[in-house]
């Protein structure tokens with residue numbers, strides 16, 4: 227009797243341990259699920275082979291990879307997993323653009339775009355050419371066409387590939403050697419990253435956007451804060467964002483140091499994906515949706531790091547320095563290096579102020595940009611253009627602003643904006659309406675800042691020289707950039723008077 | 727790929743945190759369709775007074791005298807000593823290409839950006855993570871002694887200082903293996919082609935919508 231009791235107690239205890247372990251193993255994060263479902267091979271040394279569903283290519287990081295294939299006599303593993311488009315180098319000025327590749331004035335840029343065309347032809351890879359209506363910034367066209375889907379692994383030789391994570395995909399930027407590796411093997415060699423959850427609770431107040439939220443996150447955790455982690459963005463603020471807003475947030479995961487940014491799949495995701503050109507249809511759609519419904523972190527899943535922010539605390543943000551973490555609310559003042567104790571940060575702040583030509587203690591609203599750039603894979607989608615147009619409607623760009631560029635992220639965005647008359651609003655305000663591409667985000671084409679010029683930019687990097695030699699970038703949301711264009715200095719867009 | 731076993735070389739400083747890839751190699755040089763020739767444009771905006779153009783002869787350009795790589799004592803350096811989060815920003819492999827082309831074989835920092843770190847190993851460049859305090863000592867020793875050299879032994883995973891002190895470091899065994907033997911990882915992965923194929927078959931049956939052809 228006693229013995230029986232003991233035995234069954236032991237068995238019960240054993241079962242409890244097993245079930246605890248079991249449930250701990252069962253509760254997975256979104257990243258765990260995406261990783262597990264694509265795991266081809268786990269090796270003893272900690273590395274793994276991960277299968278890649280979609281590979282996006284552009285002209286800048288692919289030529290050396292194709293050259294590698296040629297030299298080794300190799301062929302792509304699966305041609306139909308690849309999709310290419312030129313975006314970084316293409317001219318956006320309509321006159322120069324209209325003549326296609328042959329019309330690109332800079333011969334070095336022209337050769338690079340032509341090389342992409344040649345490589346895609348030689349290796350039989352689908353490419354949306356320079357003046358194809360489907361061309362655009364890789365990270366805009368992928369989701370827009372349904373070429374990137376929930377549950378996919380997505381890679382591209384570009385660090386902003388995390389953008390596609392907004393769909394509930396495992397998307398990450400890779401280097402050129404990895405581009406070659408993926409082309410040839412359809413796999414990536416990786417070590418699993420840690421899990422990080424960034425939860426933004428509550429709600430964003432009127433005038434505060436996804437861009438402000440992600441800048442606030444970077445301000446909080448720093449540009450190395452997410453290093454070694456895959457970030458999942460969650461919380462009420464993220465849940466209530468549109469897909470476009472979620473893409474803006476995931477896009478800048480890399481500015482927080484993380485290769486991967488993700489948002490769980492929900493009704494907003496499904497509604498967005500449904501009906502896209504390459505999205506599944508009919509029975510395929512139903513099967514896909516059934517699988518996608520599981521693309522969220524399970525209750526109780528373990529995150530190595532959790533960061534929380536309150537949506538209500540976030541104000542419109544402006545960067546004042548040369549790193550995205552050098553960011554403050556628009557009503558703040560430029561920091562004073564003298565008050566910073568840590569010597570590395572003090573030096574960095576002083577150096578940034580010198581480069582940016584700013585005085586310590588000066589209010590951010592007194593900074594006067596000479597140029598304004600609305601575009602890039604962070605903020606060139608239709609919603610971004612609508613937000614900017616609402617601000618400039620019926621108003622004029624300030625005389626002190628030399629140039630205000632509006633560059634749609636893709637041919638489809640451009641068409642949609644024109645159908646809504648947004649282009650006319652921009653043009654009437656004295657802004658330039660351009661052809662799709664990366665443009666002044668990194669200034670590989672003719673769109674750039676001159677030395678010393680300040681720019682209100684909706685892009686993602688304010689590094690020294692990023693938008694042109696000696697240029698001074700201030701990262702802001704589309705509404706904030708548009709308001710700065712009209713006012714001639716930064717303003718708190720929450721106080722903006724909109725025209726009906 | 728070049729192998730890396732033991733390397734002894736002069737140490738040059740890049741005394742700032744968050745050195746981004748735009749700083750390592752500015753965008754105008756990314757227009758090249760080659761893998762080589764980026765060395766003269768490494769740290770272009772910090773190194774020269776004028777704005778560099780691709781294809782230009784850099785030997786005639788005005789230098790910024792304060793920049794370490796322009797100083798006599800750091801000529802021929804093959805080890806770069808720097809601060810945290812080195813290589814942040816874009817995924818451009820042109821950054822390790824430029825460091826390699828200049829002559830660097832090793833970068834020592836308290837931390838690296840993920841993509842850059844990974845890209846280094848594909849190009850025979852060894853990124854070493856050391857604690858901030860260790861990096862600080864190296865900075866001090868290097869500043870004090872002209873011609874300061876370090877020996878880096880990848881097999882043993884240690885750095886040997888001129889004063890004989892050895893500092894251990896660690897590198898993931900896969901990366902170490904590839905670097906020690908100069909292995910091309912594509913060839914290694916292709917040895918597992920059967921595993922990839924069988925995964926693919928199963929995955930295609932399970933999620934056929936992921937295999938719809940784009941045209």
Ligand code: SF4
Nearest residue numbers: 386602603664667668
């Ligand atoms: S828009 Fe800017 S950040 Fe985005 S892919 Fe183009 S260059 Fe990179």
